Amino acid sequence: MRRGVLLAGAILAVTALAPPASAAQVTNDEVTFTNGGVTLHGTVVAPPGGAKLPGLVMVHGSGAHSRDDYREQAEAFARQGIATLIYDKRTDGYSQLERSYSTLADDALAAVSVLRKRSDVDPARVGVWGLSEGGWVAPLAASRSSDVAFVVTLGANGVEPSRQQAWAVENQLRQLGMTGSMVRMASSTMMRQLVGGGIFPEAHYDPVPVLKSLRQPVLGLWGAKDILTPPGEAVRIFRDSVAHHTLRVFPDAQHQLRRTTDGFDKLPGYAPGYLELVGSWVNNPPGTSTADAPPAQDRPSTAVTPLAWYEPTWLQLAVLVFLLVAFAWYPLFRRGAGARPARWLTATGLLTVLGFLVVDVLLQLSMGKGLGPVVAGRPLPWLALQLLALGTVAATIGTAVAWWRHRGLRLGVLLAGGVVFVPWAVYWGLLGV
Incomplete structure (x- = not known):
């Protein structure tokens, strides 16, 4: 109860200092930036007439994404006084069979540089936001540059990608009513073959060393009904690894913090309080670490073990x-x-x-x-x-x-x-x- 009162007070304080712009007042400025010879295109969504605004770069989840996939959230953040940069995800060097978190992190840092140069943005208050796969990429970007002032993650993982994917595949098959050898084949045997065969890029990326290296404040957000990221494990790993953290769990939310009944469906709208929490935290990052209790998981994730001599x-x-x-x-x-x-x-x-x-x-x-x-x-x-x-x-x-x-x-x-x-x-x- 005390935590809720403090959060409500913080939101009211931010609102009093910087009245949110209406939807009609939000501006959209087209930008381009480059990394590794690839030109990326984006939009800065911001309140008009701002000065010394905090900035936020939104880093994509896995798969192909355009800036429009995050525009709704960017506009909500802009209405809270945050200059938010959304951009089209690279296709060069990114596919189901090829990707580099290092390259994606450098893309995010190039976007951070764009925001830091804007006259309406405070360069000392520009951070990164990452969803799902972006929860691996955004902290990696922050670990490489002091230009990143803070990190926000949604549905981020504390485990390696292959382990997360095996857990998610089993969830999907169980939800369809499948059990036994079919589930074991898909979530274990097949996953180990994909990893061992080298067709699962970044399969063994370990996020923990990066999380431990961060000196920036981190806001980590999860849905308690996430069926793609093991949320209980993620909260514990972030709590034990990140020095300066604010970790929150939304009880009736799924992986993307959309409202849900079971984690598989996606109801209209985001979890109540999510957008406001990001806005208040970015405007005034707290000075102490706090964390919600890790949500329950029906089973832990399991590491994808290397192939034995008879399995190549x-x-x-x-x-x-x-x-x-x-x-x-x-x-x-x-x-x-x-x-x-x-x-x-x-x-x-x-x-x-x-x-x-x-x-x-x-x-x-x-x-x-x-x-x-x-x-x-x-x-x-x-x-x-x-x-x-x-x-x-x-x-x-x-x-x-x-x-x-x-x-x-x-x-x-x-x-x-x-x-x-x-x-x-x-x-x-x-x-x-």
Whole structure:
């Protein structure tokens, strides 16, 4: 209660000192700046006629973003007397397979330089704001330059990106009603392969050393119902790592501090008090550290462990190619002894391997939403694959009996495929519960 009274008093004090501009009074000035040979375009949203204003650079979350994605918040901050710079995120050197937090941090610092040079801005009061991925980038930028006066983060992580993503994937699949081997495959096995194969950029970025190096005040904000960032862990890590912090948790908010009922839906409007809190804090950063209690998590995040000697991605790809060749081998030659179990092994093996590839692609593209109804904790395509995998094992046994009787090369190659299939299917969860 006392904290709420103090916060309300601070907001009223700021309002009395700098009456907020109306929506019609907010100005928009187009700006450009460069980093690493790339020209970035942005807009400074500010109250007109200001002097010695604090400045705020808004750093994007992951994915492609334009300045308009943050314009609503920028206008709300401008109406509280803050000159706010929003910009289009770079596309050069940034994609699902390529990104550099270091480069993104330098982009933010170039934007800070633009704000610091404005006549209506106090250069000693320019800071950075970062959402989600920006919660890794904004502190990194601040750690590199004393030109950054403060840091604001939303939904920031205290854990490395691969660990956060594994936790988020499991949340999404659980919300769809999935359990068991399908969830373990997507959130653990597949994630470890993506990281080990080098196609998860910045997978092992550790934010803690950067957080510990910060000397600027940090305002960290989280939604208690965040299903993308482990919020309880993040609050604890920020509390223990950042020297000068103000950490707040909004009980009915999701990752972006939008109103929500369960963390998955997004209701109109932001969490009550969020925009006002940022405005009051930026205008008057407190001199002491305070932190809300970490919100509860239904389970902790888990580190994505390195691949073992038998797991390298190149080996998994080689096994996949071998299985396709081995299962397709038998029909290429004339029919002979042991044809019936061999035909079954060819059919079930090929269907299982090819079907797994299709399901994996759908899973990556839709986070499980494109896999249809869920029965007994399994989406129907996965359940069908598991039944086909059992059929493949049975057909392998039948083919082994036939090969023992006739010892032909044709059956031998097919049987080798069936034998290799068993550990492969166990590894990928097709023979798991």
